[in-house]
Amino acid sequence: MPGKSRVSIPGSEKALPAQARRVGTPEASSDVQVTLRLRPRTALTPHALMNAESAAPMTRAAFAQTYGANPEDLKQIEEFAHDHGLTVTQSSLERRTVVLSGPLEAVQEAFGVQLHLYALNGSEFRGRSGTISVPADLAGIIEGVFGLDDRPQASPQFRYAQPPGTAQPHTSQPDTAIVPAAANIAGFSPTTLAQAYAFPAAFDGSGQTVAIIELGGGYRKADLTTYFRELGIPAPKVGAVGVNGARNRPDGNPNSADGEVMLDIEVVGATAPGARIAVYFAPNTDAGFLNAVTQATHDHTRAPSVISISWGAPESQWTAQAMNAMSQAFLEAGMLGVSVLCAAGDNGSSDGVADQLAHADFPASSPYATGCGGTRLTLNGDAIGSETVWNNPGHGATGGGVSAVFPLPTYQTGAGVPPSVNPGGAGGRGVPDVSGVADPQTGYRVRVDGVDTVIGGTSAVAPLWAGLVARLNQARGQAGAAPLGFLNPRLYALAQAGHITRDIVQGDNGAYAAGPGWDACTGLGSPDGEALLAALES
Structure with a gap:
């Protein structure tokens, strides 16, 4: 009830961008939707997942019983909603998620915030600053409150080799590779890259579902x-899943987010042609992003074994509660045997922040995600001729560095993660973990809104590795083994024992340089699928 003592949600502090200009206040009667993330019934224990080279995954039903939200906590949230004139529009015990909606005034009172309209870079958003508070009796129940602020949370990590409007008409025959956008732009079909990176030819991802956020x-x-058809392989089985009211909505402009969506689907579909693809469309907010991940993770119907994420932003642009909630969602995925691959960013070691400091990109910097960095690749025929760090002035550079939020995880002990180059030289989680070709000048041939073009960026590397993991999971399934799940502990342990990736030793991303072994540009290196399969089998 109003008048109760209130407590701030830890990590909910949020600042407005310096360039944001207040332009008004939403109408008091306008409806606001808010996502609450509740505490688990039993505390999550990541130690076994972080330290073990393999951990038997839980079933989704068993996870819900052990680590889902407590029904009594949900009852208290329902009472809280009733007291403040809010409606419970969705709830999930296993996802620990409750979605509330109600008039602006009621939402502001319930969570102790003031919401205003702001203009930034030609668009408007509903924003807040300061912390979020709840009645003290709910402080231990609610871990995070998301969606009050609806500014865009993340950006797609892809880059065109050249403006797609200048792409040439496509003239190839059905049994030939797609023609690049222009003769002077080198591009590869994903099938060519799968062969060059030695993806296990005996497997195609059959029986697996890859989730794309x-x-x-x-x-x-x-x-x-x-x-x-023009690649000469069957089109994958693709399904769209709506989250928080979003849906598959191509706008017909290749310069839009359509480029990201098509890149992701086409890379996964070409590198794991036997896998099913489920595309989870969500609003670009902290609530939408989180809900897409938890819905994919706990999807009993599609049961993905891999999640590919090509959206991200510098750690400094996230609230602590959002990073914690997303990281916890990735931990849950690992416990369920689901691998999470995240693009590491396309703006070098600064991650696009103009403060002369190095920044890691989130969610790739989560210790429970496999961060995917970028390289520049040349082929001699079907074989790799050279591969270096992607750092191409005017065309971007791979993200990578040392997290300012997450400490060094156990699996990176001994990997040689350096201290941060920022003042103070703090230690932290090293990003990325693996890499693959990302330079748009040696990028991926794709089709977007009727246009054949070439796209790069670490956005392409996450689905590339997702395709490989789908093939490996198929192989493991045929051998009676569990899916790989959380990759990192296994990858780092195998890398210490022998060759499982192509080590990239030349180049830099600004503040960090490549070298033998793990580095903050390309991680452990680019794929050697057959070597990784052999190491896993042995």
């Missing part, structure tokens, strides 16, 4: 049909 854009079936 998208925060905008959409795909057109006609483009996928044409693209895969």
Whole structure:
């Protein structure tokens, strides 16, 4: 009830961008939707997952019984909603998620915030500053409150080799590779890259589902049909899943988020043609992003074994509660045997922040995600000729560095993660873990909104590795083994024992340089699928 003592939600502090300009206040009667993340019934214990080279995954039903939210906590949230004139529009014990909606005034009173409209870079958003508070009796129940602020939370990590509007008309025959956007732009079909990176040829990802998280854009079936026909392989089985009211919504502009969506689907579909693909479309907010991940993780129907995420932002642009909630969601995925691959960023060691400091990109910097960095690749025929760190002035550079938020995880002990180059030289989680070709000048041939073009960025590396993991999971399933799940402890242990990746030793991303072994540009290196499969089997 109003008048109760209140407590701030830890980590909910949020600041407005310096360039944001207040332009008004939403109408008092306007409806606001808020996502609450509740505490687990039993405290999550990540130690076994972080330290073990393999951990038997839980079933989703067993996880819900042990680590889902407590029904009594949900009852208290329902009472809180009733007291403040809010409606419970969705709840999930296993996802520990409750979605509330109600008029602006009621939401502001319930969570102790003031919401205003702001203008930034030509668009408007509903924003807040300061902390979020709740009645003291709910402080131990609610771990995070998301969606009050609806500014865009993340950006897609892809780059065109050249503006897609200048792409050339496509003239290839059904049994030939897709033609790049322009003759002077070197690009590869994903099938060529799968061969060059020695993806196990005996497996195609059959029996696996790859989840792709998208925060905008959409795909057109006609483009996928044409693209895969011209690659000479069957089009993948693709399904769209709406989250928080979002849906598959292509806008017909190749320069939009459609480029991200098509890149992700086409890379996964070409590198794991036997796998099913589920695309989870969510609003580009902290609530939408989190809900997409938890919905994919706990999806009993599609049961993905891999999640590919090509959206992110510098750690400094996230609230602590959002990073904690997302990281916990990735931990849950690992406990369920689901691998999470995240793009490491396309703006070098600064991650696009203009403060002369190095920044890691989140969610790739989560210790429970496998961060994917970028390289520049040349081929001699079907074989790799050279591969260096992607750092191409005017065309971006791979993200990577040392987290300012997460400490060094156990699996990176002995990997040689350096202290941060920032003043004070603090230690932390090293990013990325693995890499693959990302330079748009040696990028991926794709089709977006009827246009054949070439795209790069670490956005392409996450689905590339997702395709490889789908193949490896198929192989493991045929051998009676569990899916790989959380990759990092296993990858680092195998890397110490022998060759499982192509070590990238030349180049830098600004503040960090490549070298033998793990580095803050390309991690452990780019894929050697057959070597990784052999190491896993032995």
